[in-house]
Amino acid sequence: MNDKNCSISLKDIGVTYNSGGKNSVNAIEDINLEIKSREFIAVLGPSGCGKSTLLNILAGFVKPTRGTALMNGKPITAPSFERGVVFQTPILYPWLSVMENVEFGLKMRKFDKKERLRLCEKYLKEVELLEFKNYKSYELSGGMRQRAALARALAGTPSIILLDEPFGALDAFTKINMQILTRMIWAGGKSTFFLITHDVDEALSLATRVIVMSKRPGRILKEFDVEFTYRINETVLDKTRFSKEYISLREEILSLIHHQTSDASGYII
Ligand SMILES: Nc1ncnc2c1ncn2[C@@H]1O[C@H](COP(=O)(O)OP(=O)(O)O)[C@@H](O)[C@H]1O
Numbered sequence: 692m693n694d695k696n697c698s699i700s701l702k703d704i705g706v707t708y709n710s711g712g713k714n715s716v717n718a719i720e721d722i723n724l725e726i727k728s729r730e731f732i733a734v735l736g737p738s739g740c741g742k743s744t745l746l747n748i749l750a751g752f753v754k755p756t757r758g759t760a761l762m763n764g765k766p767i768t769a770p771s772f773e774r775g776v777v778f779q780t781p782i783l784y785p786w787l788s789v790m791e792n793v794e795f796g797l798k799m800r801k802f803d804k805k806e807r808l809r810l811c812e813k814y815l816k817e818v819e820l821l822e823f824k825n826y827k828s829y830e831l832s833g834g835m836r837q838r839a840a841l842a843r844a845l846a847g848t849p850s851i852i853l854l855d856e857p858f859g860a861l862d863a864f865t866k867i868n869m870q871i872l873t874r875m876i877w878a879g880g881k882s883t884f885f886l887i888t889h890d891v892d893e894a895l896s897l898a899t900r901v902i903v904m905s906k907r908p909g910r911i912l913k914e915f916d917v918e919f920t921y922r923i924n925e926t927v928l929d930k931t932r933f934s935k936e937y938i939s940l941r942e943e944i945l946s947l948i949h950h951q952t953s954d955a956s957g958y959i960i
């Protein structure tokens with residue numbers, strides 16, 4: 692990942708799908724958010740509250756109905772290599788090898804072969820997939836596929852990496868490993884991360900800022916600056932996760948979400 696400046700500014704953003712039609716859906720409303728370089732933002736909120744809509748605005752896939760979305764002072768109007776995206780279901784070309792999948796965007800951007808190789812190997816190594824570089828995606832486990840998708844996003848050296856519930860479909864053990872890997876990549880690089888999750892512990896143990904959204908139309912209910920991620924890097928996960936401060940913040944966030952949904956198990960359904 693590079694050290695490109697990342698400054699995102701969302702002002703009074705609202706999205707209404709099928710506006711005016713009978714299937715009109717007001718997805719998000721009054722979103723004001725400033726993202727600075729090196730932040731790790733995690734977004735929590737009830738299912739259907741507009742989290743993916745928000746991420747899709749940042750990615751340039753969805754145009755806001757109201758308000759303005761700027762990155763480094765310029766309107767976000769279309770997808771860009773400046774913003775790497777990883778979805779819950781990794782989208783890999785099945786007929787290409789892991790290496791070719793990671794290389795794909797770089798080829799499209801006409802990077803020369805040497806540079807493509809350098810970037811692919813660097814990030815495949817980072818996600819611990821270098822020895823599987825010649826495997827086809829159907830030969831990989833779910834966790835490995837997600838790591839390949841992460842390597843592909845990282846290899847594009849974007850200014851920000853956008854993750855939409857990337858570990859939601861993984862088994863608990865693989866998920867924890869992916870979280871550790873993500874924390875290490877964030878701590879070791881100079882990148883900015885924006886993660887959507889339905890797991891409070893994932894948010895608290897990875898982010899530097901946690902944003903809680905209301906039910907639809909999604910608004911920002913509350914933001915929390917957190918520093919557990921730094922502490923986990925210095926000590927250990929369990930020591931941090933069972934600290935009084937962590938538990939009390941976890942409770943606060945869960946009760947906030949409990950008012951939006953009827954589930955307070957730690958997962959937002
Ligand atoms: N392309 C679309 N067209 C119409 N409605 C949509 C579209 N995408 C999402 N929605 C609706 O907008 C609301 C928010 O969806 P989404 O952003 O996916 O929420 P979340 O990611 O929090 O579950 C939902 O009611 C969803 O059905």
Ligand SMILES: [Mg+2]
Pocket residue numbers: 742743744855
């Ligand atoms: Mg979603």
